Structures are given as C-alpha cells and as structure tokens.
Amino acid sequence: MKNHTEIKALVFDVFGTIVDWRSGVAREAQSFLNRHAPGLNAFDFADAWRREYSPSMEEVRSGRRPYVRLDVLNRENLVSVLTHYGIVDVPDPEIDELNLAWHRLDPWPDAVAALCSLKRKFIIAPLSNGNIRLMVDIAKRVGLPWDAILGAEVARAYKPSPQVYSETVDILGLAPPELCLVAAHNSDLAAARQLGLTTAFVARPTEHGPHQRTDLKAEAAWDFVVDDLNELAQQLGCAD
Amino acid sequence: MKNHTEIKALVFDVFGTIVDWRSGVAREAQSFLNRHAPGLNAFDFADAWRREYSPSMEEVRSGRRPYVRLDVLNRENLVSVLTHYGIVDVPDPEIDELNLAWHRLDPWPDAVAALCSLKRKFIIAPLSNGNIRLMVDIAKRVGLPWDAILGAEVARAYKPSPQVYSETVDILGLAPPELCLVAAHNSDLAAARQLGLTTAFVARPTEHGPHQRTDLKAEAAWDFVVDDLNELAQQLGCAD
Structure with a gap:
C-alpha cells in the first residue's frame, strides 16, 4: 500500500x-420495452446500448469528430440500437426520455x-x-x-x-x-x-x-x- | 415578481x-502587512488589489491574451500592488501564500x-x-x-x-x-x-x-x- x-x-x-449502469438502464428501459418490444430482455438491451459507448467516443478521441457531450452520443447510440432491434417510428420525446435513463x-x-x-x-x-x-x-x-x-x-x-x-x-x-x-x-x-x-x-x-x-x-x-x-x-x- | x-x-x-472578499482579503493580508508594511491599512490594500481585477480580465476578454485562470491574474496583480507600495524582495512562497487569501x-x-x-x-x-x-x-x-x-x-x-x-x-x-x-x-x-x-x-x-x-x-x-x-x-x- x-x-x-x-x-x-x-x-x-x-x-x-x-x-x-447495467441494472439502472435495464430498469429505466423496462416500461419502454414493454410497449415497443415485449420479448426483449432489458439487460440484453442495456448491454447492446453500452456496446456502442466506446466506439462512439473513439470518433472523438481519434479526432475524426469534434467533442460532443455524452448525452448526444448516448442518444445517437440509442437510435442505432433501436433500429438494430427493429424498433422504429418511436416519437422523439420518447427517445429523449429513455436517453435520460443514464441520469437516473x-x-x-x-x-x-x-x-x-x-x-x-x-x-x-x-x-x-x-x-x-x-x-x-x-x-x-x-x-x-x-x-x-x-x-x-x-x-x-x-x-x-x-x-x-x-x-x-x-x-x-x-x-x-x-x-x-x-x-x-x-x-x-x-x-x-x-x-x-x-x-x-x-x-x-x-x-x-x-x-x-x-x-x-x-x-x-x-x-x-x-x-x-x-x-x-x-x-x-x-x-x- | x-x-x-x-x-x-x-x-x-x-x-x-x-x-x-474585502474583509477576507484584509484579514488574510494583515500578518503579511505587519511584517512588510506596518503602516499600510489592510482594507486599503485589499481595495488596491481588487482594483487590478477588472483590467487584468479585460486583457482576456478583449482577446489580447488567451484565457488564464484567475489565480494567475490575482498573483500578477498582487506583485503589481506590492511594487506600487514599495514592498519588494518578498520571497515567492510568501507571495503564493498571500495569493491564497482569495481561497479563504x-x-x-x-x-x-x-x-x-x-x-x-x-x-x-x-x-x-x-x-x-x-x-x-x-x-x-x-x-x-x-x-x-x-x-x-x-x-x-x-x-x-x-x-x-x-x-x-x-x-x-x-x-x-x-x-x-x-x-x-x-x-x-x-x-x-x-x-x-x-x-x-x-x-x-x-x-x-x-x-x-x-x-x-x-x-x-x-x-x-x-x-x-x-x-x-x-x-x-x-x-x-
């Protein structure tokens, strides 16, 4: 020591x-998933969203993109993940709200x-x-x-x-x-x-x-x- | 309302x-002034130091100088004020310490x-x-x-x-x-x-x-x- x-x-x-973050995002996403993708496990969803985290920051770290705050990256990543799961036509306010999962x-x-x-x-x-x-x-x-x-x-x-x-x-x-x-x-x-x-x-x-x-x-x-x-x-x- | x-x-x-800030700077400067300028009123000293504050920031606001933090400006201003009062040959650590008056x-x-x-x-x-x-x-x-x-x-x-x-x-x-x-x-x-x-x-x-x-x-x-x-x-x- x-x-x-x-x-x-x-x-x-x-x-x-x-x-x-994993339990928190899963908990916050549960009611959204109940509405839009009832079969999808909330922990799997949290893991999928989290997998986009490092690659999205790498765009900034590499200099390919100017600094934008994580709230922006998280939202872009969320849209990617929803698209990946075929969850489309979600109104913007609902996406904004789910993005706040990371704040809770x-x-x-x-x-x-x-x-x-x-x-x-x-x-x-x-x-x-x-x-x-x-x-x-x-x-x-x-x-x-x-x-x-x-x-x-x-x-x-x-x-x-x-x-x-x-x-x-x-x-x-x-x-x-x-x-x-x-x-x-x-x-x-x-x-x-x-x-x-x-x-x-x-x-x-x-x-x-x-x-x-x-x-x-x-x-x-x-x-x-x-x-x-x-x-x-x-x-x-x-x-x- | x-x-x-x-x-x-x-x-x-x-x-x-x-x-x-005025009472605090005066209080923090008192023992320094007792040693280096016994006749100088500590509130007058605080006011003199404070008068340098806006002009020094104006150098940054105008673009003539890149942003530097206030601790740096305060220390430069302190050296100016000490020189103005004829207080010279003060060791650097003593100036650094007095500059921390603003932290207290x-x-x-x-x-x-x-x-x-x-x-x-x-x-x-x-x-x-x-x-x-x-x-x-x-x-x-x-x-x-x-x-x-x-x-x-x-x-x-x-x-x-x-x-x-x-x-x-x-x-x-x-x-x-x-x-x-x-x-x-x-x-x-x-x-x-x-x-x-x-x-x-x-x-x-x-x-x-x-x-x-x-x-x-x-x-x-x-x-x-x-x-x-x-x-x-x-x-x-x-x-x-």
Missing part, C-alpha cells in the same frame, strides 16, 4: 465504479457513505466521460457529495485520452501524484498512471452482469487495490 | 454576492443556509470569474453546497463575455429562461439578460466597504430583487 500522505484529491470513474442510475451500496467520509479529508470529484448535467442529475438524485464536476466535458476530450487526466491535474493545481484516480477499470488506471497520477482499483465484478470476464481484478500493481470504497476510505485514514 | 415555475437552475456570482473568504451570513434551501429544489452552482480550484477551496472551507462548479474556467472566458452565460445554459441543457443568475452587480445581470437568462439582484451594500457608491440597488427591473438570499429562497418557494 502506497504512502497516501501526499494525496490531496480523489477523482472517480463513475459508470461502473460509482453507479451500477443508482450507486453501488458502498458509494454514498464512502464518498461522504472521503470528502472530509480530500477534494472529491467525478472524472467521468459523462457530461456535467448527467453527473449533476445522478448526484442530486442519490446524494453523491461531489465538490466539483470534472471530467470529459471540462477537458473537452474523452478518457483515456491523456489530456483528460493532465487537464484535471492542472485545474486542481496539483502535482500528478497528489491526484488519485479511483476506477474499476484497469485501462483507465493505466492511462492515469502514464501521466503520474496515483491509482486505486476498486473491484466491481458484476458491473457487466453475472458472467463478467474483464476487470475482475487488478492487472497491475496499482497503488491501492480494494473490494469497495469503504475499504479505500479506511486505507486513506477516513473511516468513520 | 416573475413567475418562477420555469426556473430549473440558479447560478451565482461569488465575489461580493456570496462571499465578502467567508460567506455573507445568509449564504450557506439559503443555498442549502435552494439546493433542494434547484441545481445550484457558482458562475464566477474565479477558477475551479479557487471555488472548491472556498466552498469546502465554509460548506457552500454547490452541485457543480461552473463559470469562467469551464467556459474559458470571463464575465461579462456572452459565451460564459450561453455556454453555461448549454452545459446545463436548459433554455435560457430556465437558468437564473443571482448577482449583486447590475452589469453582470444585464449581460445575463441579454442572453435571455432570468435575473435576480441581491443587495450587498457593503461589499466595497462603508462608503460604497455602486450597486446599492437594482438599476433595472430584474426578475427578482431581494435584500438577502433567504428572501430569494422564500420567493422561490424554498423557505424552511
């Missing part, structure tokens, strides 16, 4: 690390209490690919006590592009090791470490459902490796 | 509207409670020319319960440039009238109204000390005009 006395701020991946995700059970503890000692903020309004809506609905909303929209780039991490370090006025990224994804942590950030892996072995095969454990010697965020709070001297 | 049912979010000017400002007595009330019904965020870390430090020290930190650094421009207001409307996914700017400065509100935002004036008649002559009252028919933020919370249906 790394000496943590130099850490001044913690930033968090959100989708998968703080919130359970529930946190993992440990998240709110642990963030409240960590906030007493550190600056805490999301470092998500989600846009600011999306992050604010999630936080207000369930009480995530962020000090600021950082991430893709503030940096105008998508993780794991290096400028998202370096711009965040700069905004917070820190040296890179003073900023710790907390994430359930080894690739996110690897990108942060490249820029000199401190890294903390939290296991979320059911983010992708019961048959998840990726990110089941730390794949490098991250500075902290924990089973949940309360364990991280303890290791950082913030336990209640 | 305007019908307020369409307002979804409130953004606030901070220096002067939420915090009392106290709120006006009504601010924290009123913001807590308003937060239950609205998204609340600063829309300040202060940079993100500066806003976070002020908020954490005294408990300002912001949902996000918006403003100059997110928009990469300084108020009253129109893009600060329009970019904030866009980030929040709102129509302009759904966003209300709360400020103690008529010029800030005028710029916001140009972009279609709702406007609320709060009187802060001692922001510039006992002999203040500007912004003593609303100079246009702003949508809301109040004596403090608790009165605004009441008018917006958020009173305790």
